Amino acid sequence: MAPQAQPHQPGPVLEVRGLKTHFKLDDGLLRAVDGVTFSVARGQTLAVIGESGCGKSVMARSILRLVKKPGFIAGGEILLHLGDSTVDVAQLRPNSVGLRDVRGQHVSMVFQEPMTSLSPVHTVGDQIAEVVRVHRTRDRRAALEVARDTLAKVGMPDPARALRAYPHELSGGLRQRAMIAMALAARPALLIADEPTTALDVTVQWQILRLLQGLQAELGMAMLYITHDLGVVAQIADAVAVMYLGRVVEYGSVYDVFENPLHPYTRGLMKSMPALGHRGEHLEAIRGNVPVPINLPRECPFRSRCDFAFEPCGELPALLEVEQGHATRCFLHHREVEHA
Numbered sequence: 001m002a003p004q005a006q007p008h009q010p011g012p013v014l015e016v017r018g019l020k021t022h023f024k025l026d027d028g029l030l031r032a033v034d035g036v037t038f039s040v041a042r043g044q045t046l047a048v049i050g051e052s053g054c055g056k057s058v059m060a061r062s063i064l065r066l067v068k069k070p071g072f073i074a075g076g077e078i079l080l081h082l083g084d085s086t087v088d089v090a091q092l093r094p095n096s097v098g099l100r101d102v103r104g105q106h107v108s109m110v111f112q113e114p115m116t117s118l119s120p121v122h123t124v125g126d127q128i129a130e131v132v133r134v135h136r137t138r139d140r141r142a143a144l145e146v147a148r149d150t151l152a153k154v155g156m157p158d159p160a161r162a163l164r165a166y167p168h169e170l171s172g173g174l175r176q177r178a179m180i181a182m183a184l185a186a187r188p189a190l191l192i193a194d195e196p197t198t199a200l201d202v203t204v205q206w207q208i209l210r211l212l213q214g215l216q217a218e219l220g221m222a223m224l225y226i227t228h229d230l231g232v233v234a235q236i237a238d239a240v241a242v243m244y245l246g247r248v249v250e251y252g253s254v255y256d257v258f259e260n261p262l263h264p265y266t267r268g269l270m271k272s273m274p275a276l277g278h279r280g281e282h283l284e285a286i287r288g289n290v291p292v293p294i295n296l297p298r299e300c301p302f303r304s305r306c307d308f309a310f311e312p313c314g315e316l317p318a319l320l321e322v323e324q325g326h327a328t329r330c331f332l333h334h335r336e337v338e339h340a
């Protein structure tokens with residue numbers, strides 16, 4: 001696919017700085033996201049990878065302020081750069097017009113389970129048209145037309161029929177397309193995708209990925225794409241953030257992270273995660289489990305599972321750039337930086 005021409009404003013559409021999202025539980029404070037920093041460039045795709053329980057979903061939901069109590073944003077900034085203005089989503093009030101504008105108009109989200117965002121009691125057409133009416137045109141007929149065009153864009157075989165269908169009348173793959181159509185109807189600057197293809201069979205997964213790439217190029221939209229699948233990362237991402245226990249432990253271009261993974265956790269993930277189309281191959285699990293992030297000692301969080309742990313790992317490493325654009329939170333590489 002031809003690369004997307006860079007839109008007029010260069011630079012990031014989203015900058016997350018030191019984001020912390022915690023849950024107040026009876027057992028203590030659960031630090032699901034604990035100081036995450038990354039950015040997503042305009043029109044580009046950042047893939048977020050990491051084992052189950054590392055905080056990917058909570059981080060993604062925090063960007064749209066969808067985390068419910070006992071969860072709360074404990075600190076940090078979620079800077080959305082929109083044309084000439086910048087909004088810190090972390091500072092918006094829960095029911096404010098500003099937050100409503102961010103959701104749907106500027107940032108949309110698609111999930112693994114389409115019924116998370118589709119209502120079972122309204123037709124697909126009415127649901128997409130409602131998004132269009134809130135954000136683009138008040139006219140009902142015009143909104144339905146935009147809805148039909150959007151359904152055609154996402155590859156719905158019979159868009160006119162899909163407009164009148166209720167979500168349960170569609171197959172899993174078509175429901176996924178309907179959810180994507182709803183997410184795209186407002187033409188967001190950023191689409192957050194939380195494993196949207198995991199439940200689908202491989203052929204449909206590829207179709208949806210191609211579709212997202214095509215739409216991204218056409219609309220100049222950026223994507224934050226959460227996945228467990230390295231084949232998907234290789235296919236769609238420009239940059240990769242590896243998350244472990246609520247923090248980014250490695251960040252870089254997809255080429256750098258795949259060719260030269262720096263953090264022992266990233267290397268372990270590469271050996272343990274399936275690549276698309278290679279489901280049968282032998283995979284090595286990383287030893288141990290992701291701990292629950294309550295009352296963890298202040299040391300490298302991967303220390304207990306790491307084959308390379310040494311004395312400095314009793315401290316918490318910072319996320320440092322060790323090559324241009326390639327950062328890691330690991331003392332193995334920080335020593336190289338210090339001695340360079």
Ligand SMILES: Nc1ncnc2c1ncn2[C@@H]1O[C@H](COP(=O)(O)OP(=O)(O)OP(=O)(O)O)[C@@H](O)[C@H]1O
Binds near residue numbers: 030057071
């Ligand atoms: N509503 C909640 N209440 C309490 N703890 C929660 C809640 N949601 C998530 N957590 C905890 O926050 C941590 C991060 O969870 P999260 O769902 O973000 O992980 P993930 O990396 O997205 O995993 P997966 O790949 O399975 O979706 C986990 O320890 C999880 O148990």
